[in-house]
């Protein structure tokens with residue numbers, strides 16, 4: 001959970017330090033475009049994303065010696081950049097300081113964004129719900145509450161009438177993202193991995 005959101009966990013810290021900047025559009029064409037990202041090379045350039053991925057995978061491997069897990073942690077971290085690449089306007093730098101900024105701007109269309117992001121969310125949810133089973137009430141209800149919480153945040157973002165008031169307010173709000181990995185860790189400890197019918201082998205983890 002921490003891996004795919006890592007870049008957005010770091011971003012508010014860099015905002016508060018004044019190393020990166022965000023601009024608020026008081027009259028955005030749609031709520032997904034309320035923020036502009038003039039500078040976020042340390043959290044959101046492709047090169048930095050790869051660096052964070054290597055670092056996260058290395059820390060995970062050092063702690064667990066679980067190679068496949070470390071590999072997927074790295075892929076998870078860098079996947080954030082490629083998913084942002086699909087949704088963001090061309091504001092993502094390839095390397096810090098470079099003028100080349102990329103992005104496919106899915107956010108230009110509110111309906112297309114909701115359909116695509118909704119489908120990705122549903123697919124992830126389906127995979128997790130299918131490969132794990134609640135062992136107790138926490139495993140069931142803390143998971144359900146987590147999903148409801150994510151949907152509520154999404155709805156608040158997608159349909160919020162007014163953008164956040166300042167860069168610092170955005171940073172403080174985004175810092176609440178640190179709650180998510182701990183919350184997920186909590187209910188995941190109360191769920192078991194179930195073997196699913198697969199062509200080669202069942203889902204397994206040490």
Ligand SMILES: [Zn+2]
Nearest residue numbers: 007008080084
């Ligand atoms: Zn991001």
